[in-house]
Amino acid sequence: MSAAFTLLPPVRLAGLTSASFTAIGETYAAAQDGATIQAKAVGFTENLLFDRGIAVTLSGGYDGAYGFSSGYTTVSGDMTITGGTVVVENLVLQ
Numbered sequence: 001m002s003a004a005f006t007l008l009p010p011v012r013l014a015g016l017t018s019a020s021f022t023a024i025g026e027t028y029a030a031a032q033d034g035a036t037i038q039a040k041a042v043g044f045t046e047n048l049l050f051d052r053g054i055a056v057t058l059s060g061g062y063d064g065a066y067g068f069s070s071g072y073t074t075v076s077g078d079m080t081i082t083g084g085t086v087v088v089e090n091l092v093l094q
Contacts (some may be wrong), residue, residue: 072093
């Protein structure tokens with residue numbers, strides 16, 4: 001007997017379970033106005049540039065199944081907002 005497991009990606013757009021993203025920036029690039037970007041409680045190393053004229057929520061700290069958010073997502077890098085609106089939840093910048 002064997003089992004196969006498929007891990008969910010570390011970041012996704014809420015409601016789009018089929019989309020697979022490995023970085024917050026690439027998820028933002030695919031986001032529509034009003035989207036919520038959900039990130040697992042893991043660490044990312046990237047510089048974030050929010051420069052589109054859309055509103056998004058960046059919500060971190062999710063468990064492995066995106067069932068709930070009880071921790072924090074850590075981003076090692078810079079975050080710059082030059083356009084649009086970004087609401088940030090459960091995110092630590094280092």
